[in-house]
Amino acid sequence: MMLHRFVEPAVRSALTRMGVSADHPIALETPRNAGQGDLASTVAMSLAKTLGKAPKVIAEEICTELRSAPYIQHVDVAGPGFINVTFDRSVYHVVLAELLQQADGIGRSSIGVGSRVNVEYVSANPTGPLHAGHGRNCAVGDTIANLYAWCGFNVTREYYFNNAGNQMNKLAESIDARLHQHLGADVEFPEDGYHGEYITLIAQHVADAHGSAVLDLPEVERRDLCKKAGEQWCFATIRATLEKLTIHHDVYFNEDSLYTDGKVQQVIDTLRGNGLAYEKDGALWFALEQLGNPQDKVIVKSSGEPTYRLPDIAYHCDKLERGFDVVVDIFGADHIATIPDVVAGVRAMGLDETKIRTVIHQMVTFIEDGEVVKFSKRSGTSFTLDDLIEEVGADVVRFFFIMRAVGTHLEFDLNLAKEEGDKNPVFYLQYAHARIASILRKAAEQGLQVSDAVDLSVLVHDKEIALIDVLSRYGGTIERACVNLEPQAVAEYLREVAAAYHHFYHDCRILGTEEPLQSARLALALVTQRALRNGLQIVGVSAPDVM
């Protein structure tokens, strides 16, 4: 936080004099209540035991040092030993001037410079369109990738395209069956096949492309044709949906490449060589118990086909071998069980599994008119992500899916989402942005421009200071959201920024005010607009100039 640096050096110096080691953290927080200063520290209380002194005594000693530090108006000790710092108002002018100079870079951080991170998200099987629930993975993953990028990391956004498993054969069988039906042949639809309307659509494409002669092809060849057509259609459909949410992946990693490259075989060989894989009942087992996990698991079925675990391990090894410093997986709660196995596998392969970070988001429930929406009851077939975007718009989809902590179950209120008024939290943020845009337009028409040389010292109103205070926490908030993988912290912060601006707007007239106050307020509005625009960009929501 930007204000910390006006306090930390003096506190550190006082602590050093008391013989406290330099790595002792200096806890600083923004007091919740009025009358407790602008910044408070609990460091005196945390040191009471080690120093063997009363917290108030320690606090007093620190205060002596602090009182002579620049920009500090007064310091006092309160309660059990809180150190409450009140800044001279000029500190806020210094901070705002810096924020103004950062221009469009406000909120950026450099903590990740020099590090490469891979964020894998969406990764839905290419066996059909994305359903509405997939939206959470999409939004959370893309926001986390954005956060890394804003913190200076070199980010690769990756989609693990699961095109080698058994489910692709089921897709091919389903399409083949519809193909026969479409061409007038009588066949039974596979019991566990995919029933969506899109299967019929893909079958029609195959029929159109190859004519009825396709039925005369050998089954293997025809199935392959169906599989390819299905994969292509699903891939294109999924990408089109992601496009609507402004999500673009850098790498689409094909699962089948793990077989053609020999990566899967390499895992088998290494595990065997280390005595971590053994044959039983005709299958190959991964000796997870030896690695401390609850039970051994099959990695190659007796049919010779691998289970998903094997390519998953090979895939994660591949990501680490590509040299990423951090490998992030975004998973739904239904995938929790697979993670320990993969991590154990990566470690068994001799790679650093601590670079892997997993984000597990809980499930989503859609509510409409007070009732739970059944996925299967929408549009006759299923409630797709496209349907959801169609109903509430891409901005609302992205924001609603990240506005709650990933670890909690999300209730997606469709009525609230569709509301285009004051109840909808997305509009509250966008409205603040549009309001500022409007003022800046009018200012420009009058020939007013914000320059870095503007005199900010005239900003002394409570609401002005409060807004600057919120803005000063921008960088730190983004860093924390990134390090902790908490997208909702951005949503929460943006609400604070918008609220602080609306309060300021209500009390402080900008245009038509005497100079230099008009210019100073204009500068404050400009910085706020940049903060909102950047924050909205991080969560993938548009920042309209007009509403």
Next chain:
RNA sequence: GCGCCCAUAGCUCAGCUGGAUAGAGCAGCAGCCUUCUAAGCUGUAGGUCGCAGGUUCGAAUCCUGCUGGGCGCGCCA
């Protein structure tokens, strides 16, 4: 049965590394537009932070147990 997650205002949820009187939106009630966008603002009301212990100067936050809900525990992915 085992593992992971969750439990905070009527509803949906915030709550930074434990901190001072627990925060916001919606719903409720009462107000504010001849002036930069009222998609805004102000006020009011609403709570044994699931329960019981423990650690601590201090616990919604950490630990243990319990209750209630979600997800998972396959030679499916």
